[in-house]
Amino acid sequence: MPSFGDIAPRLTEQAIELPSWAFGNSGTRFKVFGQAGVPRDPFEKIADAAKVHELTGLAPTVALHIPWDKVDDYAALRSHAESLGVGLGTINSNTFQDDDYKLGSVTHADPKVRQKAIDHHFECIDIMGETGSRDLKIWLADGTNYPGQDDIRARQDRLADSLAKIYERIGEHQRLVLEYKFFEPAFYHTDVPDWGTSYAHVAALGDRAFVCLDTGHHAPGTNIEFIVAQLLRLGKLGSFDFNSRFYADDDLIVGAADPFQLFRIILEVVRGGGYGADSGVAFMLDQCHNIEKKIPGQIRSVLNVQEMTARALLVDRDALTAAQNAGDVLGANEVLMDAFYTDVRPALAEWRESRGLPANPLRAYAESGYQEKIEADRVGGDQAGWGA
């Protein structure tokens, strides 16, 4: 197996984008538990995200969600981010919180509603110009609740047509990433339920359209690493929304529910050339911290991704290929498990220190006084988040 020293240089390539909405209040349909110190505006969300980056060196960009993060002056938001050592990243559209979209947005039978949803994406693209963002991420809540409610085939045609109009506006150095989700909020059918549907649409759009894989958006038991391998093979894996789930779209801390699955996913990312700055595959988090504190929740998340990345990089590729080619079933499996069971935490702590970062970012956060300060300073914060 390679040593930690062998793989350490590759760890510097890691960049994980944080979602602005992870810092705001969020909850379930039963209750949103408000927390003291949550941001009152997008500027404060960015300050919190920058704190995560300062302590981990892992999270250099922040994804925005429009209209939750709408501001008058995006150039000011951008310089604020840059002054804190981070950049603005993916722009997420939102066509799921408006009464007009009850029966769909870009798939709606009424052309006026479709145009409203398309116009919202045009606004997002304009914002991308100001924030310097590369990616427009589209997740659609579109679907139906009852068989016969709408023509599911016609909805695919409307979807293709709407996406084509949005894609046409995307700049030369920008990308459209289309996220899928197998159910919810629609319960009978969803218009973009799986990677195959997303792939079919982005393939028809063109070279700058990709699939976004949210790890929480699959049926239980789905082999997600297979999807990763296939999309990388097809050159269409644009980004990840990392989180973890026990039951549905739980949006829990990545690696919390199933660290081995996270390891297997990252292993396929590395295998398929999807790891590193130039790979074109963006690592993002899509999480909500309903009961735990937000900033430590994000710190824990990026550290979990880093730990599994280190373990995936430790796999002895030559030994694995040799065992696979020899038909050595258990030998090949053992090569993977040897890496998976390696505790990289002490080596990572030392490595962080050698780069001027705290050995234990969670402890450093607890000792920094930042949480106490935001709790004292920010009165009345409720910035979205899912609870908004």
Ligand code: PSV
């Ligand atoms: C809804 O399921 C969702 O969690 C999607 O995963 C999006 O990425 C996210 O919301 C933000 O729109």
Ligand code: MN
């Ligand atoms: Mn997502």
Ligand code: MN
């Ligand atoms: Mn989701």
